[in-house]
Amino acid sequence: MTTMRGHWYIACRSAQLQRRPLARIVLGEPLVLFRMQDGRVGALADRCVHRNMALSRGTITADGLACAYHGWTYDSSGACIKVPAACNGCTTNGGQPRVRSYLVCEKQGVVWIYLPGDSEIPEGEPLDFPFHGHARWQYWFMERVFEGDAFNCAENFLDCPHTNHVHQGLFRTDKTRENQVEITSGRDWVQAEFLNEQRMDTLLGRILCPKGARMRHTDRFTLPYTTRVDYRAHEGRHFIVMSQCTPIDEYHTRVFTYMAFRFDGWAPLIRLLYRPFAHRVLDQDVDIIRQQTEDIRRYGPQRFMFHTSDAIAGEMRSLLSGQSLEGQSPRIKEIRF
Numbered sequence: 001m002t003t004m005r006g007h008w009y010i011a012c013r014s015a016q017l018q019r020r021p022l023a024r025i026v027l028g029e030p031l032v033l034f035r036m037q038d039g040r041v042g043a044l045a046d047r048c049v050h051r052n053m054a055l056s057r058g059t060i061t062a063d064g065l066a067c068a069y070h071g072w073t074y075d076s077s078g079a080c081i082k083v084p085a086a087c088n089g090c091t092t093n094g095g096q097p098r099v100r101s102y103l104v105c106e107k108q109g110v111v112w113i114y115l116p117g118d119s120e121i122p123e124g125e126p127l128d129f130p131f132h133g134h135a136r137w138q139y140w141f142m143e144r145v146f147e148g149d150a151f152n153c154a155e156n157f158l159d160c161p162h163t164n165h166v167h168q169g170l171f172r173t174d175k176t177r178e179n180q181v182e183i184t185s186g187r188d189w190v191q192a193e194f195l196n197e198q199r200m201d202t203l204l205g206r207i208l209c210p211k212g213a214r215m216r217h218t219d220r221f222t223l224p225y226t227t228r229v230d231y232r233a234h235e236g237r238h239f240i241v242m243s244q245c246t247p248i249d250e251y252h253t254r255v256f257t258y259m260a261f262r263f264d265g266w267a268p269l270i271r272l273l274y275r276p277f278a279h280r281v282l283d284q285d286v287d288i289i290r291q292q293t294e295d296i297r298r299y300g301p302q303r304f305m306f307h308t309s310d311a312i313a314g315e316m317r318s319l320l321s322g323q324s325l326e327g328q329s330p331r332i333k334e335i336r337f
């Protein structure tokens with residue numbers, strides 16, 4: 001699989017950038033994020049060029065981010081704009097001091113950063129979270145560090161058969177039935193639509209889907225590691241779970257999950273019930289992925305077998321290895337869950 005550079009990733013939530021700098025690792029790169037006193041956000045390599053202190057140990061001043069050791073201060077472009085001990089005529093052994101800076105985009109309460117790949121310039125803007133800010137919608141973000149690689153996390157978020165096992169009783173039961181799934185795809189995405197999804201026999205199933213209503217269920221994967229699940233009974237009853245996976249390293253992934261729903265009439269009450277449920281489901285996934293990763297690491301490199309019931313996992317692997325799925329005609333699979 002390619003390194004998946006050349007994409008936008010969520011580094012943190014806006015609310016996490018207060019008076020102190022924040023250390024984050026994205027795709028193995030140690031970064032520091034900070035909010036300047038004028039409100040702008042900077043993202044720099046987390047290493048002072050002077051004696052290599054992590055800048056995330058520093059402080060935010062009126063000038064920028066000041067290193068904790070000798071106070072060299074950097075602005076959001078990475079330029080060192082102040083060396084407190086400098087006199088006129090001071091020199092360095094390497095030209096003008098500067099650390100690497102990264103493009104940042106802050107919107108909808110999260111901070112995205114662009115890690116350049118072949119191109120220093122991103123192809124477009126980071127994605128938008130649907131219905132964020134809409135008056136009739138309830139939404140919030142959850143953030144977890146999974147002990148697992150970003151593929152295993154993304155696959156889990158779109159994998160239906162595990163829900164009968166890992167989330168038994170909470171989300172689905174052990175009663176399974178056959179589902180027809182239509183798979184469609186494009187250059188950087190693949191989607192499964194479940195054509196005969198029926199009401200689940202759990203409390204959540206009854207909340208999600210009114211009796212007798214047909215529920216539209218779609219699962220979608222978009223490069224680099226974004227997943228989106230929709231359950232929609234009708235316009236006024238619609239649940240979305242969208243996760244953006246930010247790889248930390250080979251075995252760790254920071255996952256930002258956007259939960260949004262519309263439930264006309266009862267939304268605040270449903271939120272009270274749904275929120276703890278969503279956290280519980282996420283905890284179960286964190287736990288199963290941790291165990292999977294422990295076992296993968298114990299027994300050597302991944303050697304996965306792909307089966308029809310894995311729905312779009314094979315297509316996700318193809319996209320991640322750089323293959324476009326544009327021009328493939330829609331196809332039908334049958335899966336029991």
Ligand code: FES
Pocket residue numbers: 048049050051052053067068069070071072
């Ligand atoms: S190590 Fe950063 S100022 Fe000296």
Ligand SMILES: [Fe+2]
Pocket residue numbers: 156157162163166167281285
């Ligand atoms: Fe799950």
